Each structure stands twice: as structure tokens, then as C-alpha cells.
Amino acid sequence: MTVLGTAALVLAGLALFVLGAALGHGAARRQQEHAVDADGARALVHTLHTVALAAAPLRAGLTPDTARRAARRLRPLLGAPALALTDTAAVLAWDGAAEHHREHLTAQLTDPPRTRTFPLSCDDEDCPVRWGALAPLTTDGRPAGALAVFAAKESAAHTRAVAAARRLSLDLDLADLDRARVSAHQAEDRALRAQISPHFIYNSLAGIASFVRTDPERARELLQEFADFTRYSFRRGGDFTTLAEELRSIEQYLELARARFGRRLEVTLRIAPEVLPVTLPFLCLQPLVENALKHGLEESVERSVVTITAEDEGTEARVVIEDNGVGMEPARLRAILRGTAGAATGIGLRNVDRRLRRVYGDAYGLVIETGVGAGTKITLHVPKFRPGIQASPPP
Incomplete structure (x- = not known):
């Protein structure tokens, strides 16, 4: 070590000693005064x-x-x-x-x-x-x-x-x-239930009525599907369900839609059995399927093809809902997810996206690919296990 370095250390030591002595003197003088306060x-x-x-x-x-x-x-x-x-x-x-x-x-x-x-x-x-x-x-x-x-x-x-x-x-x-x-969560649930359009209910009942004379057995089956679907959708309590229960409700929804649209609607389901027990937010998929039908059948006169895929991806389940409908401008989609596209526009998509982010984190929001005339592809990932999340028993 150089002479300058040694001198610097000595000076630093002396400074610390003087400072410590001063502090010690002040502390000793005040010790008795502040004993009670301490x-x-x-x-x-x-x-x-x-x-x-x-x-x-x-x-x-x-x-x-x-x-x-x-x-x-x-x-x-x-x-x-x-x-x-x-x-x-x-x-x-x-x-x-x-x-x-x-x-x-x-x-x-x-x-x-x-x-x-x-x-x-x-x-x-x-x-x-x-x-x-x-x-x-x-x-x-x-x-x-x-x-x-x-x-x-x-x-x-x-x-x-x-x-x-x-x-x-x-x-x-x-x-x-x-x-x-x-209260906010309950309001979101009520908003999701409100997305089950009165028009869908009216059209479903009208479709069932059309079979009463020509095919009473078919009418009875559809009426049972309608009862099961509404009982599940409007059930009280329970924030979570299983993928199996959610898909069962979607099948009932699609069966009622087929009664109305007939051959114009083509649906393909590709479901891996190992992901059926996965827990996810209640009414998480139905609004996405309804969106696919709306932009496919109700806004187009062509044949609508909807594909629902659920796959095993290690620690997660991957669900994809894809349609060949009219699609939309990406800017409009961003406005829907931000909630700036109008009070009555895209509530189902926005609520599902918010609920997924709230439950699992921002990394689990909806991934939506779309374009005008290019259809829409919605992808979501759900962890197979998350502490504190448990499906409610079926109604």
C-alpha cells in the first residue's frame, strides 16, 4: 500500500473516531431524557x-x-x-x-x-x-x-x-x-349473463315450436337442451367450473343454434380428454362461441364454420375458438377490449378478457387474431392448477 493510501486510511479512522465520540457524547446526554419515550x-x-x-x-x-x-x-x-x-x-x-x-x-x-x-x-x-x-x-x-x-x-x-x-x-x-x-365481480357475472341475448332465447323457443307438430320428439329434446342450458347459465354461486361442464353447456347452445340455422352451421370440436377436468372461470367460453356465431351466421349469408379446440400444453390447457365470419378491423378490436367501442359492443369479449387477467395475471388475457373478411381466432391459456381456485359442483 502506498504512503498516500496509508495516510488516507489514518485520516478516515480519525474522522470516524471523532464522529463516534461526538455521537456517543450526544447520545449519553440524551439517553436519560428519552428513556421513557423509548x-x-x-x-x-x-x-x-x-x-x-x-x-x-x-x-x-x-x-x-x-x-x-x-x-x-x-x-x-x-x-x-x-x-x-x-x-x-x-x-x-x-x-x-x-x-x-x-x-x-x-x-x-x-x-x-x-x-x-x-x-x-x-x-x-x-x-x-x-x-x-x-x-x-x-x-x-x-x-x-x-x-x-x-x-x-x-x-x-x-x-x-x-x-x-x-x-x-x-x-x-x-x-x-x-x-x-x-360486488365488482358479481356485476361482471351479471353482465355475462345479460349477454345471453333475449333474441337467442326467443329464436330458440321459436325453433322448438316449429318442431312441435312435425317432429314432437325433436321438440322435446330441444326443450330439454334449452332447460339445461339456461339452468347452467343462470345458476347462483360459484366463480369457477370445469372445462367439461363449460363445453357441455356450449354443446347445448350449439344444438339450439343448429335447430335454427340447420346446414348453414358447421361445428367441429377437437377436445383432448386430459384437459376436461381443468378449472376455469364460469361462463368463460360461451361468450366467445356466441361471438363466433354472431360474426359468422348473423352477419353473413354464407355457410358458417366454427372450430373449437382444447389441447394439453404441459402445465396449461390451450383453448382455441375459430370462425370463418366477417372478422373486424384490429383497431376496432382494440377499442372493444379497452371498453371504448360503445356501451353495448363487445361486452362478452371484454369481460372474459378482464376475468382471465384478474384470476391468472395479464399474461393470460385473450389472444385474438382477426381482420376484415378473414374470420376470427380467439386463443386462451388456462393453468391446470392454481392455488385457491376450485370448481363448484354442477348445478
């Missing part, structure tokens, strides 16, 4: 951590049941002889001793509840509760209720109650987000 900070961090574990039930919202379960976990963590959770008007749950103070707590609730402490008078000499602290709970900035912590005398429990209430309010906000997400 203890309080550690207690607050511990409170927030334990409250995060105990507040899990409130992710389902603030109800008597979730409040009871959360209060039972929170009280020992906060070291309080009694603890209560309220909504904006009444006590939802009380855990611990001195429940005879429930009415007194209700009287302390303001509209909206606000942070406060209050004394408690009691004729019972053995009552461990003489003092209470109230901290409001909020959701999306609106009053939702309060957390009340009780003790024998005024103490740091007030600070812990405020910190805990803030953490509980976060869980209530998350519960609101969960409910909003579920």
Missing part, C-alpha cells in the same frame, strides 16, 4: 403488531360476531381487565369483567364517537374497572364505531387504545375493499 415507543410497536394479529376477524366487517371474536383476542393483548367494541350507537361485544358498565359505555358514545377518557363510578367494591378510554373506529373516513379499553386507573392504556383503533380501522377499510371487489 419505552413508550417499544410498547406502541408491540401493541400495533399484536393488534394486527388479533384484528383479523374484522376483515369481514364490523358485526356482533366479528366484534366478539376480535374483542376476545384484543383484551389480553392490551392487558385490560375489560374491553368493548361498539358501532356508532350501541355495544356490539364486551370481553372481560365488569359487564355491568355496558350501559355506561353506551351513554359515552357521541355522534360520531370521539377520542375521550372518562371515570366510572361503581357500587361494587371489587369491580376492577374505574376508568375508561374511548377511541373511534372509521372506515373510508366515516365513523364506524369505537374501541373502549377499561382499567382500574388512568394509565398508558389510552395511548394503546388509540393506536389499536387506528389499526382496527385499517382492517375495516380492507373489509370495505373486499366487499367492493366482490
Whole structure:
């Protein structure tokens, strides 16, 4: 090492020593002043951590049941002889001793509840509760209720109650987000069901009626197909189904379409048996097949050919729906998928694309190849297994 290098190291060492000495002197001077604050900070961090574990039930919202379960976990963590959770008007749950103070707590609730402490008078000499602290709970900035912590005398429990209430309010906000997400999913499902066109229902029934006199047995078969198709499409509950169930519904849909269009409709299915148990979002394929028929038969006088293929690709199943219809401009397709092509245009395609991306990630959105006069080819990939995704039993 050079002389200059050695000198630089010595100077750096001296600088660190002086800096460390200065910091050490300042820290020593302030150590006693902040000892109490440090203890309080550690207690607050511990409170927030334990409250995060105990507040899990409130992710389902603030109800008597979730409040009871959360209060039972929170009280020992906060070291309080009694603890209560309220909504904006009444006590939802009380855990611990001195429940005879429930009415007194209700009287302390303001509209909206606000942070406060209050004394408690009691004729019972053995009552461990003489003092209470109230901290409001909020959701999306609106009053939702309060957390009340009780003790024998005024103490740091007030600070812990405020910190805990803030953490509980976060869980209530998350519960609101969960409910909003579920509502959005349900709205998408309703939109998909709305895509089962009233015209299709009317035309299916008209087609069935045309066979009543000439071929009663055929009419009976079609009516059964129609009943099974509508029961599956409008079933309640269940976000996922199997590829086998979805294809069965599509076969019923196509059978009703054949009754109307006869030889103008040609359908080919190529399905690998090993992919039939694969789970996928409910009503994921039917809108795509309906799109193929719409752009094939309803917008063209020529013979419509629809091909449905399901293949095994290792860890995924690959499904392709292809038609020889009129196709469309790629720019119009992009507008449909963005939702800017008009309120009533392409809802089925757009919803299926969004649901696939939401469930599996953006890499699993629809791949659509089309052009004017060139037909349309829609490809989707579905993972064979994804944690937390399970098909609902058939209706």
C-alpha cells in the first residue's frame, strides 16, 4: 500500500473516531431524557403488531360476531381487565369483567364517537374497572364505531387504545375493499349473463315450436337442451367450473343454434380428454362461441364454420375458438377490449378478457387474431392448477 493510501486510511479512522465520540457524547446526554419515550415507543410497536394479529376477524366487517371474536383476542393483548367494541350507537361485544358498565359505555358514545377518557363510578367494591378510554373506529373516513379499553386507573392504556383503533380501522377499510371487489365481480357475472341475448332465447323457443307438430320428439329434446342450458347459465354461486361442464353447456347452445340455422352451421370440436377436468372461470367460453356465431351466421349469408379446440400444453390447457365470419378491423378490436367501442359492443369479449387477467395475471388475457373478411381466432391459456381456485359442483 502506498504512503498516500496509508495516510488516507489514518485520516478516515480519525474522522470516524471523532464522529463516534461526538455521537456517543450526544447520545449519553440524551439517553436519560428519552428513556421513557423509548419505552413508550417499544410498547406502541408491540401493541400495533399484536393488534394486527388479533384484528383479523374484522376483515369481514364490523358485526356482533366479528366484534366478539376480535374483542376476545384484543383484551389480553392490551392487558385490560375489560374491553368493548361498539358501532356508532350501541355495544356490539364486551370481553372481560365488569359487564355491568355496558350501559355506561353506551351513554359515552357521541355522534360520531370521539377520542375521550372518562371515570366510572361503581357500587361494587371489587369491580376492577374505574376508568375508561374511548377511541373511534372509521372506515373510508366515516365513523364506524369505537374501541373502549377499561382499567382500574388512568394509565398508558389510552395511548394503546388509540393506536389499536387506528389499526382496527385499517382492517375495516380492507373489509370495505373486499366487499367492493366482490360486488365488482358479481356485476361482471351479471353482465355475462345479460349477454345471453333475449333474441337467442326467443329464436330458440321459436325453433322448438316449429318442431312441435312435425317432429314432437325433436321438440322435446330441444326443450330439454334449452332447460339445461339456461339452468347452467343462470345458476347462483360459484366463480369457477370445469372445462367439461363449460363445453357441455356450449354443446347445448350449439344444438339450439343448429335447430335454427340447420346446414348453414358447421361445428367441429377437437377436445383432448386430459384437459376436461381443468378449472376455469364460469361462463368463460360461451361468450366467445356466441361471438363466433354472431360474426359468422348473423352477419353473413354464407355457410358458417366454427372450430373449437382444447389441447394439453404441459402445465396449461390451450383453448382455441375459430370462425370463418366477417372478422373486424384490429383497431376496432382494440377499442372493444379497452371498453371504448360503445356501451353495448363487445361486452362478452371484454369481460372474459378482464376475468382471465384478474384470476391468472395479464399474461393470460385473450389472444385474438382477426381482420376484415378473414374470420376470427380467439386463443386462451388456462393453468391446470392454481392455488385457491376450485370448481363448484354442477348445478
